[in-house]
Amino acid sequence: MALTGRAALVAALGIVVVLIAPDPVLAVAGVCLLLAAAIVLDLALAGSVRPLVFHRSGDTVVRLGQTATVDLVVENPGKRRVRGVLRDAWAPSAGAWPRSQAVDVPPGERRRYSVVLTPVRRGDRRSEAVTVRSLGPLGLAARQGGHSSPWSVRVLPPFLSRKHLPSRLARLRELDGQHPALVRGQGTEFDSLREYVAGDDVRSIDWRATARRNDVVVRTWRPERDRRVLIVLDTGRTSAGRVGSAPIPLAGARPAAGAGGGLLIDPGPLPAPGWPRLDWSMDAALLLAALAARAGDRVDFLAYDRSVRAWLSGASKTELLPSLVNVMAPIEAELIEADGPGMVAAVLSRARHRCLVVLLTDLNSASLEEGLMPVLGQLSSRHLLLVAAVSDPRVTAMAGLHGSAEQVYDAAAAERAMADRRRVTARLRRHGVEVVDAVPEEFAPALADAYLALKSQGRL
């Protein structure tokens, strides 16, 4: 049951009646009884909410930053018209709009209403409940009831770095020998013999084959294929830190008004936090996976902090990207220290053949030196390891500010952080580990370039 503003208005008008009535006691009783009777009548005549049936249809997946539409068909098998308000209650970060809408379903009919979702973070967003408030004919009172009509929309990572894919694919074709300017492929696998055409590198002429035939024959090369790439995503605490500026604002990207916790002094304009390292890493992983799949390599994916958060293996070339975004969607950064030895063990147990292990983490000296460094040898002896990390442009900016004493102290701390990072990088490189360290916006292309470089050197 619910009352409306009209009932409150009637009660307020009752005040005037009581003030001018000759017998105020009788007037109060009369107004109250009249109002109560009207409310009861209204409730009795309002369309029943309980027998309503809801059917859903619409989008089940949406990329972050885009909108999804979910339709809700309301069927009224009751005898009275259901007229009132409907609210499809989604979690706040689903960005459902409108919050509530008017419904009018005649008896025995059905009507379609839609809700537009603009999610502000990854993961599964669910509709918690559908609430209908059915007004009576007088508009004084309404019946209200809730229904559970489950529907879930999976919000996928946006894969913004796909704009870099065409240029990297062009580089790949260059390596592949499909490019018009055919140079001896920097790849290392012998592909086939074909007739010499003007412009071919004379060094690629296969003299033995030429001797067997009357024509000059050249060898063609192609980059190595069917290699394995294992992308390992570190979802531990270091991946929660937000860096850069968010290309798509996430939930919590803007500090809510009054978030200062009642501070009297304005803490000053804090830079809006960007995306978590995890999301930048996912973006780069998606570009790498798309590129590697085109290059004919097998891509596996593992997300790990202290246990396996996600594992994707053996996806076909066409299915890889959809299944990868699907697996990535619900992953959130866990506020626990990543377990380096556990991660290495998980990788070793899953990758039996030699493969390129791309570890997306942070070059945090404390966590890397305690977690990963001691067990790095096991991994780098059997596999080619590439550690990729997003650097924080704010730290670089802090190191350059020398205006006041406060800024100089901050700059010193930033210099120290950067020195730690350099030290960790140098140590990793000494172990034969490739390291990619780039600012957020350039991270995905930098990782793709590092992959292409390894491929061209035939080191996979």
Place this chain on the structure above:
Amino acid sequence: MTTSTSPTTRGIWRSLRAPLLVGVLLVVAATIGVLLSGGAREARYLDPDDTSLSGGKALAQLLRARGVTVDRVDSVDAALRLSGDRLILVTGNVYHDDMDRLGGDLLIDAGSPYLEDLAPEVRRDLDGARVRSREPECDLPAARAAGSVFLGGSPLSGPGGSVGCYPSPDGPTLLTYAVSGRTVTVVGDMQFMTNMRLDEDGNAALALNLASSKSAVTWLVNPPADEGGPVGGDKSIYDLMSPNVGWGVVMALIALLVTIVWRSRRLGPVVVEKLPVVVRAAESVEGHGGLYRARRARDRAAAALRAGMLARVLPRLGLTVDSGADAVVSAIAVRTGQDPHLVGAALYGPPPADDGALVGLAGYLDHLERQISER
């Protein structure tokens, strides 16, 4: 397919019965309490119907037991309608117009504002004597028979021929005299007649002696409070308002209740969500800087700045980290044209003495780095 999640009637009854029970118990307890208190009313000073401590019902009962008629009146008109030879008893601060029209014997409190009208011969000194037990010390039979009485209040002085009893240092507190055929008795204070004081000393005796001088007593009390009397100026604003206003407030409260019910009913549940923590990655570095600042760790800050600058500059100079300090200083001095001592002090000198020196050092290192990278 969907399922309704609305509560059923049985569920509503089950969840409501406990609060309902508590409410019913509260109402019952309140009703019993009101019944037991016997309708607590405002105490009316020396009212013959009032049973409270300051009331006068005990005296009225005693008078009636002695065969004296006691008539309680609350207006002068009602008093005038009563015929016969009567004693008029005026208690406390009674407000009436036309009091001077009253005839007959008079027993009045000296605190009455109409003393000048009713007994113009009496002079009083308001609250000039403490109320306490006093001896009669006079020839008035009523007083002598009664003995000591709880009296005081205003010391009085009257015309010639008046009899004063129960003297205080400033004068008697009971005065009686005859004027134009009637007896006027003024007492400085009437507390001795109240239910509380009546059984002390000779209070009851004096009160009875004074009041039963005639066969009937007209007991003039305050008019009812809620009746708009002619003396409107002394009424509170609530007495002047129409009774409709009170009920209008009740109706307003009901309207407020309806509004509360209207606004408080939510359209569906509050949806809660587990949100990820929002933490900027640079926060740890900022905290580190704050620690340096709090501890004034100029040595560490300077070392970090120097190391950072050298790490960026050394590859440009073709030197490595292992190069000696002298080689680095001379290379930088040659490249920038700066004084080698200055460069050496900036790179390998003692930590800065104060914050200003630290800022200066940072600026100088910046300057060197820019010069090296520009060439």
